[in-house]
Amino acid sequence: MAKELFAGQRKNKYKILISKEAISRKNIAPLLKEHKKTLIISDDGVPQKIVKKVTAACKPSTKVFEIILQQGEKAKSIQNFQKILNFLAESNFDRTDLIIAVGGGVVGDISGYVASSYLRGIPFIQIPTTLLAQVDSSVGGKTAINISAGKNLVGAFYNPKGVIIDTSVLKTLSNREFKAGLAEVIKYALIKNKSLFSLLKRHPKEILLMHHKIIEEIIFASIHTKAQIVTQDEKENGIRAILNFGHTFGHAIEAHGKYKKILHGEAVAKGMKIASKISYLESLISEKDHKKVIALLEMFEFDLSLNQYNYEELKPYILRDKKIKAGRLNLVLLNQLSNATVTSAFDTKNLKKAMQD
Numbered sequence: 001m002a003k004e005l006f007a008g009q010r011k012n013k014y015k016i017l018i019s020k021e022a023i024s025r026k027n028i029a030p031l032l033k034e035h036k037k038t039l040i041i042s043d044d045g046v047p048q049k050i051v052k053k054v055t056a057a058c059k060p061s062t063k064v065f066e067i068i069l070q071q072g073e074k075a076k077s078i079q080n081f082q083k084i085l086n087f088l089a090e091s092n093f094d095r096t097d098l099i100i101a102v103g104g105g106v107v108g109d110i111s112g113y114v115a116s117s118y119l120r121g122i123p124f125i126q127i128p129t130t131l132l133a134q135v136d137s138s139v140g141g142k143t144a145i146n147i148s149a150g151k152n153l154v155g156a157f158y159n160p161k162g163v164i165i166d167t168s169v170l171k172t173l174s175n176r177e178f179k180a181g182l183a184e185v186i187k188y189a190l191i192k193n194k195s196l197f198s199l200l201k202r203h204p205k206e207i208l209l210m211h212h213k214i215i216e217e218i219i220f221a222s223i224h225t226k227a228q229i230v231t232q233d234e235k236e237n238g239i240r241a242i243l244n245f246g247h248t249f250g251h252a253i254e255a256h257g258k259y260k261k262i263l264h265g266e267a268v269a270k271g272m273k274i275a276s277k278i279s280y281l282e283s284l285i286s287e288k289d290h291k292k293v294i295a296l297l298e299m300f301e302f303d304l305s306l307n308q309y310n311y312e313e314l315k316p317y318i319l320r321d322k323k324i325k326a327g328r329l330n331l332v333l334l335n336q337l338s339n340a341t342v343t344s345a346f347d348t349k350n351l352k353k354a355m356q357d
């Protein structure tokens with residue numbers, strides 16, 4: 001059964017459609033009205049079949065152009081940004097035309113940023129094809145590219161016109177990428193969504209085996225939580241910060257490994273373990289609840305070992321985190337299960353303590 005959700009405020013409100021065969025003319029054609037030209041942006045790791053299916057669903061409503069980037073985080077570059085802008089200009093795209101991102105978070109982020117800046121903004125649609133993109137990056141309007149000084153340092157808040165989540169595209173995703181996406185699903189359960197927490201606890205096997213019905217349910221629950229939070233706080237002035245649960249440490253672990261050793265979701269899983277432990281050390285949650293968090297992460301077979309990292313090595317990366325405001329490090333901690341809070345009132349000694357297994 002197709003499921004629908006909405007995110008964004010007033011005229012920036014957009015529909016998120018979730019179903020097994022969501023990539024179809026029936027779902028896409030209504031979004032193409034008034035757009036004579038459409039640029040599909042994807043990368044060469046996304047199965048061609050998926051891009052072809054999107055192209056077929058767009059025709060004959062619009063004239064379709066395609067740019068396929070080289071897969072990998074490097075694709076979110078200033079060079080590609082400029083290349084796509086030039087392509088749009090040379091193909092005479094105007095503000096009534098459209099961009100469709102077909103891919104993971106990398107494709108979604110650069111496509112969204114191009115859409116936000118070409119002619120000061122043209123419409124775009126997200127068709128996310130990784131679990132991470134389906135439960136996280138395609139919703140919320142954050143777009144970004146990387147510069148040599150750091151990841152995601154340039155970008156804009158720019159909502160898509162629609163998000164189409166076709167769960168059948170996940171079939172070809174590697175198990176490792178799939179599990180990395182699951183870390184973000186667990187995040188929503190821990191910060192806000194109690195029923196998602198129990199859903200995850202009840203069905204780990206079916207989820208790991210990618211049984212369709214349960215996957216659709218956890219994607220819906222994740223997006224439901226994300227959409228609620230980002231609609232309330234479009235530009236990250238408040239509540240939206242809880243989406244960074246586990247991320248201060250996760251980002252530090254990723255950066256420490258020069259973004260080569262570990263996937264984002266794998267690092268976030270370790271980060272959530274640390275954040276939960278600090279919550280316990282700060283007496284915000286009981287030891288029993290902390291153990292429930294660890295048990296959930298272990299149910300999904302995350303490697304939670306921390307012995308290869310030492311606090312002193314990670315510290316500079318932790319302190320560099322964007323979430324530092326007015327010189328104080330803000331942490332997302334748990335007040336209770338499925339209830340996160342942002343605080344700068346914690347004993348810094350507990351940061352180090354939490355990293356000891």
Ligand SMILES: NC(=O)c1ccc[n+]([C@@H]2O[C@H](COP(=O)([O-])OP(=O)(O)OC[C@H]3O[C@@H](n4cnc5c(N)ncnc54)[C@H](O)[C@@H]3O)[C@@H](O)[C@H]2O)c1
Nearest residue numbers: 045046071104105106107129130132133137142169172173
């Ligand atoms: N904008 C946001 O709110 C937000 C949130 C989280 C992450 N991000 C960004 O997202 C990016 C990570 O996204 P990601 O994890 O999706 O990585 P990704 O986009 O690099 O995709 C991972 C790999 O899977 C391949 N792939 C995509 N779909 C596939 C499919 N259906 N079958 C087989 N292979 C497929 C890709 O080609 C790529 O090689 C990072 O750049 C991160 O900064 C953005």
Ligand SMILES: [Zn+2]
Nearest residue numbers: 184247264268
């Ligand atoms: Zn994340």
